[in-house]
Each structure stands twice: as structure tokens, then as C-alpha cells.
Amino acid sequence: MIDYDAIKGAKKIIDTQLQNNNLNPPFSEYSKVYLWTNENIKEYLNMTNLDNHSKALTVASSGDHALELALKGVKDITAFDTNKLTEYLFSLKKALILKYNYNEFFKIIDLLTKDNTSLDDVTSIMWDLQPFMEKKHQYFWQSLLDYNYNNQKHKEAKISLINLLCLNTPVLEKSKNYNSYLLSEEAYNVLKANLLNLNYCFREQNAHELGDLNDHYDAILLSNILDYFYKNWGFYWPINNLQEFSKSLEKICFKDAIIFLHYIFNYGTETFHSETIFNASQVKRKDLLSDHTITIKELNSYESKLYNGIVMKRIK
Numbered sequence: 001m002i003d004y005d006a007i008k009g010a011k012k013i014i015d016t017q018l019q020n021n022n023l024n025p026p027f028s029e030y031s032k033v034y035l036w037t038n039e040n041i042k043e044y045l046n047m048t049n050l051d052n053h054s055k056a057l058t059v060a061s062s063g064d065h066a067l068e069l070a071l072k073g074v075k076d077i078t079a080f081d082t083n084k085l086t087e088y089l090f091s092l093k094k095a096l097i098l099k100y101n102y103n104e105f106f107k108i109i110d111l112l113t114k115d116n117t118s119l120d121d122v123t124s125i126m127w128d129l130q131p132f133m134e135k136k137h138q139y140f141w142q143s144l145l146d147y148n149y150n151n152q153k154h155k156e157a158k159i160s161l162i163n164l165l166c167l168n169t170p171v172l173e174k175s176k177n178y179n180s181y182l183l184s185e186e187a188y189n190v191l192k193a194n195l196l197n198l199n200y201c202f203r204e205q206n207a208h209e210l211g212d213l214n215d216h217y218d219a220i221l222l223s224n225i226l227d228y229f230y231k232n233w234g235f236y237w238p239i240n241n242l243q244e245f246s247k248s249l250e251k252i253c254f255k256d257a258i259i260f261l262h263y264i265f266n267y268g269t270e271t272f273h274s275e276t277i278f279n280a281s282q283v284k285r286k287d288l289l290s291d292h293t294i295t296i297k298e299l300n301s302y303e304s305k306l307y308n309g310i311v312m313k314r315i316k
Contacts, residue, residue, distance in 0.1 A: 002136055006084040007143045010165065013085070014148055017164045033085050035113075035166040036175040037064035039223065039263050040299045042183070044310040045072060047297055048258055053218035057210070057252070060086035060202060062168075063093050064179050065221050070198050071181050071191040074219070077198065080205035085165060087202035088140050094200075095132035097192050102185040106171060112162045113169040119149050122161060174302050208232055211248025218254050224263040230280035239283045250315055257315040261294070264309035266301060277311065 013032060041064055050072045058065040060081035067090075069077055079090065100108055108125060111117045123145055130138050148161045163169055171182065180187040205213075207225045226242070233241050249259055264277060277283050277296075288294050288311060299308040 002139050003084065006088065007140055010085055010088070010140070010144055011147055014144070014151065014161075014164050017159065018151060031083060031085075032165055032167050033083055033089055034062040034168045035089070035162065036168050036171065036182075037062045037178055038168065038174075038265075039064075040178045040301065040308055041065060041068045042178055042180045043299050044260060044263075044297065044312075045069070047310070048312070050074060050219060052256075053258070055217050055254075056219040056221065057213075057215075057217040058219075058221035059207075059223040059225060060090065061223060062086075063090035065223070066090060066200060067093065067097075067181055067191060068179060069219070069221070070194045070200075071187055073194065075194075075197060075199060077200050078203060078215070078217070079200065080203045080207070080210070082204065082206060084204055088137055089166070090200070090202070091133050091137035092129070092141065094195055095129040095137075097181075097188070098132045098195060099129055102188045105188070109171055113160055115158055115160050115163060117160060119153060119158070123149065177300075177302055208245075211245070211251055213252050216252055216254050218257050220249060220253065220257070220259045222259070222261055222263075224265060226262045226281075227279035229278070233281075235280045237278075237281045237283075239287045242278075242281075242283060246313065253315045255315065259313040259315065260310060261313050262311040264296075264311065266303065266306045266308065 017032075045068055050069075054074060055076040056066075056069050056074045057078050057080065058069060060066070060079035060083075063079075063086065066077050066079050079086070081087075096105055096108060112122060112125060126141055126145055129141075133141070144161060144165075148164070152158045168175075176182040181191045182188070207222065208229070210220075229241070229245075230237060246259075246261070253259065262278065275284070277285060277288060285296060288296065291313075293316060294311060294313050297310050297312065299310055301308045
């Protein structure tokens with residue numbers, strides 16, 4: 001079914017960017033999305049064996065969480081987000097992977113993210129992707145192509161459609177290091193094959209209500225959404241809030257499931273073991289580790305003197 005609200009929202013993003021008025025609230029239904037993840041997904045998924053984990057629930061975001069899960073062989077993926085644009089970004093990246101080989105993928109991404117690529121060339125590229133998309137996704141991208149073309153055809157200095165809709169658009173080395181499918185041609189080809197058999201669905205979903213889902217999963221990936229829970233829980237929320245949320249997630253987990261509960265960004269080496277783990281909370285590392293089902297692993301951030309971390313919870 002065509003989602004006209006999603007098209008309307010994306011057009012609003014385009015209008016806002018073209019008016020040089022970047023005031024859309026972050027992580028809302030009318031905000032730009034990340035083209036590439038800024039998490040080291042590759043490293044933390046390699047920390048656990050997902051061979052027998054065939055069903056996953058993940059944040060949608062850039063789509064890279066789902067793509068890395070698919071690369072690992074997960075065949076049934078539900079992605080959730082409050083921003084509908086994330087569904088259509090995944091459809092675009094999936095189509096690009098299915099259409100092009102590894103080297104061609106980067107060349108096409110480069111063209112799509114360059115402001116000096118002609119509107120006609122962008123239209124031609126997107127038309128070539130149509131056979132690899134579902135009807136609703138075809139209609140979405142064609143609607144935006146037409147809308148953007150009519151808005152920019154007489155402008156001397158144009159902005160690419162992808163740059164209007166996405167953040168973090170260059171394929172930086174860090175993005176490659178964070179994603180196996182970007183780093184290795186062999187992994188890219190495995191992902192391409194796995195995408196042919198992937199059952200992927202998107203839910204417009206508030207993370208606070210995940211425990212109400214009528215389904216069960218082998219793996220759950222939450223990115224760093226807990227950094228934003230202060231909007232509901234208030235500033236300096238205590239650990240019992242987290243414990244209640246964690247229990248709600250356990251209700252939708254199979255036995256031996258793993259929850260990638262929280263991604264920790266850019267901690268200094270001297271403060272990683274003492275600082276609060278979640279933004280605007282009271283919860284520190286020692287509080288989390290009092291739960292024997294939780295582990296915290298350090299990750300390479302590829303930033304000097306900084307590194308990331310992942311909080312993982314195993315369901316017994």
C-alpha cells in the first residue's frame with residue numbers, strides 16, 4: 001500500500017533543506033536519516049555466534065544493522081523506527097546491492113551523493129533500480145525524484161536528493177570499517193545472495209513499546225536509543241527504569257536470545273569504567289554489571305584516544 005504520509009514527510013524534508021532551514025527535530029518522522037551507521041556493528045556482531053539466530057528485531061536507522069544481520073545469515077528481520085524514511089532508505093540500499101557488484105556500488109553511491117551529478121543522471125540511476133524494489137518503494141522514490149527535479153531544475157547550484165534526505169553521506173573509511181559488507185567484496189557478495197531470501201518488514205514503532213509486540217526474536221539490536229529515554233523517563237532516571245524495560249523485552253525473546261541493549265559512543269580510556277552509561281541517567285557501569293546476564297565490551301572507534309562499547313544481555 002502506498003504511504004502518502006511518508007512521501008509528504010520526505011517532501012517536507014526536501015523543502016526545509018532547500019530553504020536552508022535545517023530545523024527539523026532529530027529522530028522524528030520529518031528528519032534526515034543517516035546514510036551509513038556510526039556504530040561498529042561488524043565488531044560487536046562478531047562477538048557472538050548468530051548461527052542459530054534466525055529472527056531479529058533491530059532499529060532501522062541507516063539500514064546497516066539489518067544488512068549486517070542479513071550478512072550473518074539472519075533470514076527474518078523486523079526493523080522499527082519512528083522515522084518512516086528509514087524504510088525507504090533500506091529499500092534503496094538493498095536495490096543498489098542487488099543491482100551492482102562491489103566496485104560498481106561505490107561508484108553509484110558516489111554519483112548519487114555528489115551535488116554536481118545531473119538530475120537526469122540521477123533519474124536514470126534510480127529508474128534502473130526500480131525492478132529491485134517493491135511497488136510502494138518504487139512509487140516513493142519516483143515521487144521524490146519528480147518533486148526534487150521540479151524544485152531544482154532551474155537552480156544553478158543544486159543539492160543531490162540523497163544529500164537532502166541523509167546525513168553522513170560520504171563513504172568514509174570508518175563506515176567501511178564498521179560494516180563487513182562495505183569492507184570486503186567477499187562479504188558483499190554473500191550479502192547479495194542472502195538478500196534474495198530475506199524476509200524484511202518495517203514497523204513505525206516507538207522503542208518504549210517494544211515489549212508489547214506480539215512476536216519473539218533471537219536477537220534484538222537497540223543502537224543507542226536509551227540515550228533518548230530521558231524524554232519519557234525524565235533527567236537522571238534510575239536503574240529500576242532500565243530493569244523494567246529490560247523485563248518487557250524478555251517477553252518477546254526466545255530462550256538464549258541476545259539483546260544488544262545499548263551502544264556507547266566515544267568514551268575516553270580513563271573514564272569508560274566510571275562514567276554513566278546512558279545519557280541523562282544515574283546508571284553507571286558497576287550498576288549494570290550487578291546483573292550477571294549483562295556484559296560490556298569495548299569496541300574500536302577508529303578515533304584517537306577514544307573507543308566505543310556495547311552493552312549485551314543474554315536471555316537464559
